[in-house]
Amino acid sequence: MCAAALSLLRFRSVTFGCPNDKFGGNGSILSVHSTACGGCGGGGDGGAEQQRQHAERHQQQQRELCNGQHSGQQQHQQQAAAGALPQGAQRPPGAPYPARGGLLAAEAVDLLQRFYCAGNPNAPVPHRPVRSRPAPPPELAVAAAMQIG
Incomplete structure (x- = not known):
């Protein structure tokens, strides 16, 4: 799922199986999860103003707890x-x-x-026939293998 969308949905944390090495945003290519999502957080600053307000609210709650103004149960009820x-x-x-x-x-x-190899049995029939491609000459296959290795 889009890392920016996960951020906007305000999940506590995200755990996933395999990274996407082509366009992953949870650390495989970009670290959107740790740098915020730019303008999508509102205001174009990665949500910096909202983060500041959240930090202020958190500090106020901590001060109230330290001063004994709220017990844990009262705070939970509120x-x-x-x-x-x-x-x-x-x-x-x-x-x-x-x-x-x-x-x-x-x-x-x-x-x-397995999911992608199975294809979509409910997909519409293509309008044009799908042409099969001829196999590449053996020289190209050897050259490609040498570049990869």
Whole structure:
């Protein structure tokens, strides 16, 4: 899924199986998850203003807890009444989030390969016939192998 969309959805963290080495945004190509998502967070500054406001709210909550103004149960009841997530769970939209990849990576790659090889049985019939390509001459195959290796 798009790293910017994950950031906007305000997940606490993201865990995924295999990175996308072609256009991945969770650290395989770009680190969108750790640098915010630019203008999509609102204001074009990666959500910097929202992050600052969130940090101020968090500091205020910490001061209130340290001063003994709220017990843990009272604070939980206030948050539940306001429909808020537990302290530390809420991030401003577009803010960085922790991401961890490689969980069951081999199994994830195998699953994706099987999915794409199966094709879509519900796909419409193409309007034009699909032409098969002739096999490349053996000289080109050897040259390509030498460049890769």
